[in-house]
Amino acid sequence: MDSSVFFGLSTMAYIIAMIIYITYLAFRNKSVGIVATTITIAGFFSQTIAILMRWKEFNDISGMGFLRSAPLTNLYESIIFFVWCLILGYLIVEFRYKNRSFGAFVTPVAGLALAFIDITGMSKEIHPLIPALQSNWLLAHVTMSFIAYAAFAISFSTGLMYLIINTEKKNQPAYIFWAFTLGVFAVLLISMGIDFMTFKVAVRPEEFIKNYLFRASFMNKSAAVRIISWISTISIIFIVWRFGNILKTVIEKFNISSQILDEITYKSIAIGFPIFTLGGLIFGAIWADQAWGTYWSWDPKETWSLITWFIYAFYLHSRMIRGWRGKRVAIVAVLGFFAVIVTYLGVNLLLSGLHSYGELK
Amino acid sequence: MSEEKKTFIDRIWDIFASVKFAIVIFSLISLTSIIGTVLEQRAEPERNINILTRLFGESLAPSLYNILEKLGFMDMYHSWWFITLLILFSANIIICSIARLPRILKLIKEPMKPMAREHFETAPIRREIVLKGKPDKIKEAVASSIRAIGFNFSESKEDKGYQFYAQRGNYTRLGVYLTHLSIIFILIGALIGIAFGYKGYLNLPEGRTAVAFRFSPPSGPIDEMNLERILNALEASWGDISKASELLNMKEKKLKEILRKNGIQPLGFSIRCEDFDVEFYENSNTPKEFKSWLTVIDGGKEVVKKSIEVNDPLSYKGTTFYQASYGMIPNAPGWFVLRLTSKSGSSEIKRLNFGEKFVIPYSNIEGTIRDFSPALAFDKEGRPFTFAEMMNNPAVFIDFKEAGRDKYSGWIYKRYPLTGRLPEGHIVEFLDLWGSQYTGLQIRKDPGVWIIYLASTSMTVGLFIAFFMSHRRLWVMVIEDRGNTKVHIAGVSNKNRPAFERKIGRMISLIKERQQGGK
């Protein structure tokens, strides 16, 4: 048996857990909740085994020693690790706050991240490391960055939930903001799904992402398809905006106080920020310094991590301004995660840079 | 007049001391940086016009490009306004910290005082327990429980009882300021690097020695004659500038200036590339590692020998050499390096020219190198061709003769030593075409980098203190209440209150336990 079997099992477990968590959200039956948690934990164990096995496989192939063989060398492996951190973080929150309702928000993120791997058809193969990537700093840099990203992902979900339950009127800026955010997420996921269905069959998978992302919708050759895509985008955002109050009642059923949501948002950022500073920015700079003799070169990936850092610094400081608690800081937390996504995926997908790390091969 | 002026300065000071201003700066730096990641920095104009065309269409792109170019967006991180933003940011942190520090220091130094009885009712964390017995009997259990949760307390006498008060972590309030100060030092380190460091690039062929490298194009016309004379003198003195200036009969300062004008940075010593080699992953064109064997020569003596790789540079006297790239030297007079091992096991290493004969030891088999390819492959018809210009798969074609008669011939690959096994059991290994490649070295001197590393460390320490440690104050009053004892507890923590509450909860259960035990 190889690692892919266990990866498959964990993906399945998270998707089943997602369905059960959502069922739990609807019926609030305690034993349903326990089943959801159990399946999530089983998925987590299976994923842990899979990661360790892949580590060993890589070590056997590369022969470069255990530390340098950590399975964190390409986008596929980093997404797997991100999901692992996210689930671990979620389980900690579930046990500490004795509240399962976040599960319905976190497991979809995990499931979709794993689905994203297939949607984009990115390479799952073990590639030998090019010389620039053979550094122990890189291991520390990548591991800690993803731990931080997972913490930021949690603050994103709780920040968004905070906004959902604290807005009343549809013309309120905060309401429009979260409806727009959710709408955009939905559009991105749907359009990637369409890409998948149209191109997975027709195109060699390894060519897929750089060339074909959004080619079935926003970047299609036919102007009609492009126009329809934009019209659908606007309609989806409109639907979320129009029927957002349904979401609000669902979340409100759970008696999660907005105070707890605010606290979890702050705490995840308070954990993520120092880890990101040390692992993402400082270790990244040390690695670049060792490899290329420049600790900072303003390439897009570095600059976007700096932007992310500034947005979360914005979040931390805005809490100190009188009258800035609550909705406004929650908006900043949500925006911060947008910057994380651009740093993590956008720079590789949309912008090009010095960084060979994370290139989709 | 003077008063009005003062209020103006005050107002500026207040702006710089405010967190609101910090938020404005954070936003400005982030937003402008985004543009800098979309446009390619320091790139050819066409590339950015292309990007703008894709984003805004053909009609808008050229004029948009001109506007953005005028605003400095094509090299925005070095533009005057971005640097101004960074200066404002630094001023903001400094002034904001100066404005707050006195109050924080006072808070830290302030000794704890007992709390007035009525304030126990309004403390952020408050607990009350009633215990049987007189305060005198309970006092010890309370004191030891306070100690058990890590507080070193002071004690005062109350009417009908006692009060204990203690604080911990008052210095953790400085964590934030350590972080802020470190950010300033990181910027200072970067400035020092820009002002006193240099960076350049050197292609050093195998076997050659360098005493200087180019860090920028020459500013103005080059006086070739003069420059060559100077470089020769530098080489003759192994890179030692004062010796070179003696040789040239020129002031050292003048010599340095001429070199700088020509965009040439002397090393102050010399460096030689002994050898360069690329290792590939098996059956693949992915390089596994590239390696240069370097020797530093200072004052005519070899002082350091080290092989460098990507991620493993060589430092000497503050100058660091990084393995950056490599390449072939066209028409280089290289030496073929072969290892000849006879059937009986005796082996020797030969350096040969193209077409030169060699004899395998203890045999009468004679070989001649007839052909070479840096990257050999065969097409469908089995004809050899060279698939790359780099040494991806170097191979030599050798004719073998025995006693003057043609015997056999074939390709011997460097990457596949088995190809050199002859039918008689002799082995001919192709080790290298020495002198045909150069190593591309990135050279850097940055005296600020240590400041940056230290400041990064202290910034991290500051952040961990700021987020994970807190200033906690605790007051415990033990007083008699209708024949029993009432214990009033008050606590204040500047952050993470729930954790402190748990700690106080533990103290309470300890008090109860010890009180019963003592009975």
Ligand code: HEM
């Ligand atoms: C990107 C740069 C900066 C970083 C990383 C940073 C970091 C921090 C951190 C981690 C905290 C503690 C936050 C918390 O406990 O929730 C903090 C607090 C603070 N920062 Fe910054 N900061 C930065 C820039 C600034 C600037 C420019 C100012 C200027 C006004 C500023 C003013 C403050 C103040 C007033 C506090 C509160 C201090 C206290 O609680 O005593 N910071 N900073």
